[in-house]
Amino acid sequence: GQNIDQPTEMTATEGAIVQINCTYQTSGFNGLFWYQQHAGEAPTFLSYNVLDGLEEKGRFSSFLSRSKGYSYLLLKELQMKDSASYLCAAMDSNYQLIWGAGTKLIIKP
Amino acid sequence: GAVVSQHPSRVICKSGTSVKIECRSLDFQATTMFWYRQFPKQSLMLMATSNEGSKATYEQGVEKDKFLINHASLTLSTLTVTSAHPEDSSFYICSATSGGRSGANVLTFGAGSRLTVL
Numbered sequence: 001g002q003n004i005d006q007p008t009e010m011t012a013t014e015g016a017i018v019q020i021n022c023t024y025q026t027s028g029f030n031g032l033f034w035y036q037q038h039a040g041e042a043p044t045f046l047s048y049n050v051l052d053g054l055e056e057k058g059r060f061s062s063f064l065s066r067s068k069g070y071s072y073l074l075l076k077e078l079q080m081k082d083s084a085s086y087l088c089a090a091m092d093s094n095y096q097l098i099w100g101a102g103t104k105l106i107i108k109p
Numbered sequence: 110g111a112v113v114s115q116h117p118s119r120v121i122c123k124s125g126t127s128v129k130i131e132c133r134s135l136d137f138q139a140t141t142m143f144w145y146r147q148f149p150k151q152s153l154m155l156m157a158t159s160n161e162g163s164k165a166t167y168e169q170g171v172e173k174d175k176f177l178i179n180h181a182s183l184t185l186s187t188l189t190v191t192s193a194h195p196e197d198s199s200f201y202i203c204s205a206t207s208g209g210r211s212g213a214n215v216l217t218f219g220a221g222s223r224l225t226v227l
Contacts, residue, residue, distance in 0.1 A: 033215075042115075042202050042218040043153070087152065097216070101152040 002026045004100035006088045011106045012078055020073045020086050020103045028093020032064050032071045035087040037102065043087055046073065075105075083107045111137050113205050115219025122193055123227055130188045130222045132203030138183035139205035143216065144176075147200045159186050193226045200224075 003025045012018040024032065031050040035043035049055055049064035049071060061074040073086055085102040092098060112135040122128050132142060141160050145153040157173075159165040159180035167173045177189040186205075190197055200223050204216040 040200075040221075040223075042221040044218070045215050048215060097155070099152045099155075104150075 002090075002092060002098045004088055004090060004098055006086075006100040006103045008101070009104045009106065011108060012075075014078055014080060014107055014109050016078050017074065017076050018078060018105065020075075020088075020105065022071045022073070022088030022100060024069050024071070024088070024090040024098070024100075026090045026092040026098055029066060030091040030093065030095055032062075033089045033091070033097065034062055034071075034073045035089065037085045037087055039084070046086075078107050080107050080109070111205075111207070111215075111217040113139075113203065113217045113219040115203050115222055117222055118220055119223045119225075121225045121227065124194055125192055127189055127191045128193055128224060130190075130201055130203070130224075132186045132188070132205065132219050134184045134205045134207075134217070137205075137207045139186070139207060140183065142180055142186040142203055142205045144178060144186075144188050145202045145204065147202060147221075153202065156188075190224065193224070195226045198224055198226045 006022040033048050034046040036046050037043040047062035049062050054063045059076045064071045085104045087102045088100040089097045114133045114135055143158050144156045146156050147153050155168050156171045157165045157167045157178050159178050161180050161183050165178035175191055180186040200221050202221040203219040
């Protein structure tokens, strides 16, 4: 079956770095997405990886290893506003998104 | 960037009534729109996929007669929750893509509609 695994909750300190991991199993693969979702709001796009390696975009970076079915989202210089849920989603061979349950990130001062 | 407008953002209705939620792509033509439901502290659950001018494709377990989806134009899709019951209370979110079967197509989400059925 198709499955996405990511931690339920993580806690980090303001100014620090945090890495949110995601493993996936899909029928075929057409890319890995990361979305940020603040409580009570809709998700917003953060990153898309389809090739192996690290994509850096400001304070956020996303990594993909297709052979391992693994991705991570790296957040640097954490700010209080980064407190949110981070959703990992893999696109299968039918271009359907398989969503993880999300990782709730709590930032402490 | 691409913008998707969804309204109403909040709606409270009595049990047995119907509620319509609109999803509009403001600056692009959305060939495909998706409707999701999200319960508190849970992930997005895809309800249906709608393509302009054709019938929506519903996910297993989603009642098509209860959740009516219409994608009449390239910029508008509507979800109607018919005969709503308290268990239908949830956060409903639409998303749209400009199309093409490309993994690089990014979904743009509406702001979501919180439905409370009394």
